[in-house]
Amino acid sequence: MEKVLMCMSGGVDSSTAASMLVDKGYDVVGINLKLMDSQGDQESKSCCSLDDVEDARNSAFKLNIPFYVLNMKKHFNDKVIKHFINSYKAGLTPNPCIECNRHIKFDEVFKKADQLGIKYIATGHYAKVEYDDSLGKHVLRKAEDRLKDQTYFLYMLKQEQLKRLLLPLGNYKKSEVRKIAKDNNFRNHQKPDSQDLCFVKNKNYGKFIEEKTGREKEGDILDRKSKILGKHKGLSKYTIGQRKGLNISNGYPMYVLEKNKDKNQIIVGSKNERFRRKFIVKDINYMYINDIPEEYLAKVKIRYSKREENAIIKKINDSIASVEFIKPQPDITPGQGAVFYIDENVVGGGIINKVIK
Numbered sequence: 488m489e490k491v492l493m494c495m496s497g498g499v500d501s502s503t504a505a506s507m508l509v510d511k512g513y514d515v516v517g518i519n520l521k522l523m524d525s526q527g528d529q530e531s532k533s534c535c536s537l538d539d540v541e542d543a544r545n546s547a548f549k550l551n552i553p554f555y556v557l558n559m560k561k562h563f564n565d566k567v568i569k570h571f572i573n574s575y576k577a578g579l580t581p582n583p584c585i586e587c588n589r590h591i592k593f594d595e596v597f598k599k600a601d602q603l604g605i606k607y608i609a610t611g612h613y614a615k616v617e618y619d620d621s622l623g624k625h626v627l628r629k630a631e632d633r634l635k636d637q638t639y640f641l642y643m644l645k646q647e648q649l650k651r652l653l654l655p656l657g658n659y660k661k662s663e664v665r666k667i668a669k670d671n672n673f674r675n676h677q678k679p680d681s682q683d684l685c686f687v688k689n690k691n692y693g694k695f696i697e698e699k700t701g702r703e704k705e706g707d708i709l710d711r712k713s714k715i716l717g718k719h720k721g722l723s724k725y726t727i728g729q730r731k732g733l734n735i736s737n738g739y740p741m742y743v744l745e746k747n748k749d750k751n752q753i754i755v756g757s758k759n760e761r762f763r764r765k766f767i768v769k770d771i772n773y774m775y776i777n778d779i780p781e782e783y784l785a786k787v788k789i790r791y792s793k794r795e796e797n798a799i800i801k802k803i804n805d806s807i808a809s810v811e812f813i814k815p816q817p818d819i820t821p822g823q824g825a826v827f828y829i830d831e832n833v834v835g836g837g838i839i840n841k842v843i844k
Contacts, residue, residue, distance in 0.1 A: 740758060
């Protein structure tokens with residue numbers, strides 16, 4: 488059977504995915520990606536700790552497969568952490584998990600596979616890669632377990648990557664995965680899912696950025712009528728839709744609506760003012776269609792935790808489109824991913840660039 492480079496994070500999903508490949512007869516090589524020096528200090532439910540490495544190693548030992556730790560610290564810092572900091576400083580709210588998948592878990596791991604002469608790579612993501620005869624190419628589809636589906640994080644995959652990617656968990660429920668892990672006596676079979684960023688403690692993004700770049704300038708917090716309501720402590724400490732921590736009083740709850748980098752201002756408003764219909768998406772990677780229509784209906788997901796909603800997508804060029812929701816949606820956030828779906832198929836996705844007022 489073919490060799491597979493299996494990305495093993497130390498979680499139950501990737502360990503179980505590795506066991507499924509072994510059972511199918513693949514020649515599996517386990518790898519763990521070392522992303523930081525301070526991995527052992529993580530106190531939150533993040534990935535990439537020293538315990539995670541040992542859990543991955545333990546699973547590989549039980550499966551009797553080789554296991555290696557790859558040093559990706561420089562790539563991770565250059566492609567993910569710097570992007571995260573620069574985006575927040577620019578008034579955006581990035582999703583570093585998307586950038587980590589784009590640059591580290593796929594681009595760099597495929598390069599390593601090529602160096603080793605290994606055809607396939609595999610991960611523990613909940614998603615399906617299938618060949619579509621009508622399109623003549625591989626496509627990305629939602630996982631059987633829709634509550635765990637992770638296609639939102641994988642929209643950037645190219646065709647040459649999809650045809651070499653194995654996703655063993657696509658047809659399984661999370662409960663089934665944990666049972667398989669228990670049957671294999673993996674010590675991580677009850678391990679909680681990772682939830683936090685691996686490089687930011689306690690979700691304190693502002694403090695992390697301040698430690699890296701220095702103290703940010705304070706600025707004004709204004710309403711839509713330009714009335715000054717208070718002062719903010721730096722743009723990176725706030726995100727679209729935020730209500731807590733504004734330290735302003737206006738007689739009713741106020742939410743962050745916009746961040747104006749040029750004027751160093753935060754615009755706030757009422758709950759109803761959070762809702763918008765239209766926005767621009769850039770850097771789109773199309774997966775499911777060969778010829779991009781000028782206009783089409785799809786479901787669009789603008790954050791992993793949100794469900795997708797019906798929208799009209801209009802082509803501006805091959806990598807930019809306007810998206811207009813049928814019903815207004817709250818907290819459309821520049822810097823976040825926007826992923827397009829038709830039925831279970833991922834049409835494509837990109838980065839929210841601008842919200843149209």
